[in-house]
Amino acid sequence: MTVPDRPRLNLDDAADSFLVERASDGDVSSFESLARRYGPLMRGYARRLTGSTADADDAVQETLLQAWNQLGKLQDGSAVKPWLMRICGRKSIDLIRKRKNTVNLDDVEPFDHGPGPERAVEQDTQMRSLVEALKRLPLEQRQCWVLKEMGGQSYEDIAKTMDTTTDSVRGRLSRARTTLMKEMEDWR
Amino acid sequence: MNNELPDPGCGHSLDELEEYLRTGQSAAEQHYLRCPECQAGLAGLRSLQRLSGQLAAADTEQAGSADEPWLQSILGNLRLEMRSGRSIPLSSEYPEDAFFETEGSLLALIRRIGDDVDGATIGKCRLHGDITTPGADVMIEVNVTAFFGYPLPAMIESLRSRIAAMISTHSELNLTSIDVTVTDVHEHFSPAPKGAVNE
Numbered sequence: 001m002t003v004p005d006r007p008r009l010n011l012d013d014a015a016d017s018f019l020v021e022r023a024s025d026g027d028v029s030s031f032e033s034l035a036r037r038y039g040p041l042m043r044g045y046a047r048r049l050t051g052s053t054a055d056a057d058d059a060v061q062e063t064l065l066q067a068w069n070q071l072g073k074l075q076d077g078s079a080v081k082p083w084l085m086r087i088c089g090r091k092s093i094d095l096i097r098k099r100k101n102t103v104n105l106d107d108v109e110p111f112d113h114g115p116g117p118e119r120a121v122e123q124d125t126q127m128r129s130l131v132e133a134l135k136r137l138p139l140e141q142r143q144c145w146v147l148k149e150m151g152g153q154s155y156e157d158i159a160k161t162m163d164t165t166t167d168s169v170r171g172r173l174s175r176a177r178t179t180l181m182k183e184m185e186d187w188r
Numbered sequence: 189m190n191n192e193l194p195d196p197g198c199g200h201s202l203d204e205l206e207e208y209l210r211t212g213q214s215a216a217e218q219h220y221l222r223c224p225e226c227q228a229g230l231a232g233l234r235s236l237q238r239l240s241g242q243l244a245a246a247d248t249e250q251a252g253s254a255d256e257p258w259l260q261s262i263l264g265n266l267r268l269e270m271r272s273g274r275s276i277p278l279s280s281e282y283p284e285d286a287f288f289e290t291e292g293s294l295l296a297l298i299r300r301i302g303d304d305v306d307g308a309t310i311g312k313c314r315l316h317g318d319i320t321t322p323g324a325d326v327m328i329e330v331n332v333t334a335f336f337g338y339p340l341p342a343m344i345e346s347l348r349s350r351i352a353a354m355i356s357t358h359s360e361l362n363l364t365s366i367d368v369t370v371t372d373v374h375e376h377f378s379p380a381p382k383g384a385v386n387e
Contacts, residue, residue: 026295180236
């Protein structure tokens with residue numbers, strides 16, 4: 001009788017909650033599967049917030065470190081994605097605060113791997129216009145808007161991240177929306 | 189829709205429309221459904237939302253894949269910082285020597301041994317008890333995901349005996365019990381374990 005190939009659960013296919021359970025017990029490879037699953041999402045988001053690839057990588061690293069240390073506090077393992085995005089949003093905003101306007105935020109610098117996927121954005125005129133319109137928004141409005149629309153954060157989470165009140169977040173989002181809608185009229 | 193302002197000209201604001209879109213309910217719903225200005229406003233908000241989603245997706249795509257050097261370097265930095273758990277004392281011949289093994293190393297051994305039992309994948313795995321005090325009672329809690337088709341009692345017995353043997357070889361813990369819970373049964377028919385699944 002030959003020894004059958006034993007089926008193995010591939011961690012990269014496993015459910016978030018399973019990986020969280022293992023990782024919170026100290027299983028590094030389960031944690032790395034989570035990092036691979038949500039790393040690109042966090043990096044793209046952090047770059048949109050910080051405007052810099054180096055800062056985005058720092059934000060992702062700090063996010064993962066905090067996640068590793070606090071994974072045990074996450075009650076519902078299946079909610080790990082929004083949880084990571086919340087931490088990542090906060091780390092990105094903290095990084096911007098630390099360097100206090102010393103970096104030009106007008107341009108989101110491209111990732112350094114050739115002329116590939118940037119084209120996807122360039123080719124879509126409307127998306128290009130949205131990017132331009134976002135650049136013209138006042139910094140805090142833009143941050144609130146990205147945290148909500150791209151990070152999926154609630155008003156309460158954004159208020160915590162931005163160290164302000166939910167009313168102020170509401171106001172900033174309302175002004176950002178009005179401006180963007182007005183500009184969108186011109187894109188048509 | 190008013191050309192100068194994105195607010196609909198019918199007395200309802202863009203914020204109201206946004207709240208209606210977000211929550212799916214509003215006292216003015218009947219009005220929104222009939223008012224051309226509000227319909228235009230809602231359409232505009234929807235396309236802004238759609239564009240934002242597309243931009244987020246494009247950002248993620250541009251960020252590169254997970255097997256590129258940027259993530260490898262981040263994970264490399266993190267590995268140095270990942271905790272290895274509590275320190276478990278080991279006795280030594282000379283009282284002035286202090287030997288320890290880490291909790292993380294024992295858990296990794298339990299996991300490796302457990303994953304090697306046919307049909308089993310270890311989930312949660314914990315050492316309960318004051319493992320930092322020599323001789324203290326220690327209980328091991330293990331959750332297992334089983335593959336469909338493997339007899340569970342034999343699997344659990346095998347897990348228990350292998351973990352107990354490993355712990356007595358590799359530590360001086362006073363192991364009182366091993367609690368094994370099968371938390372999930374995973375369907376996996378290919379390749380089929382011969383003799384265990386009826387085909």
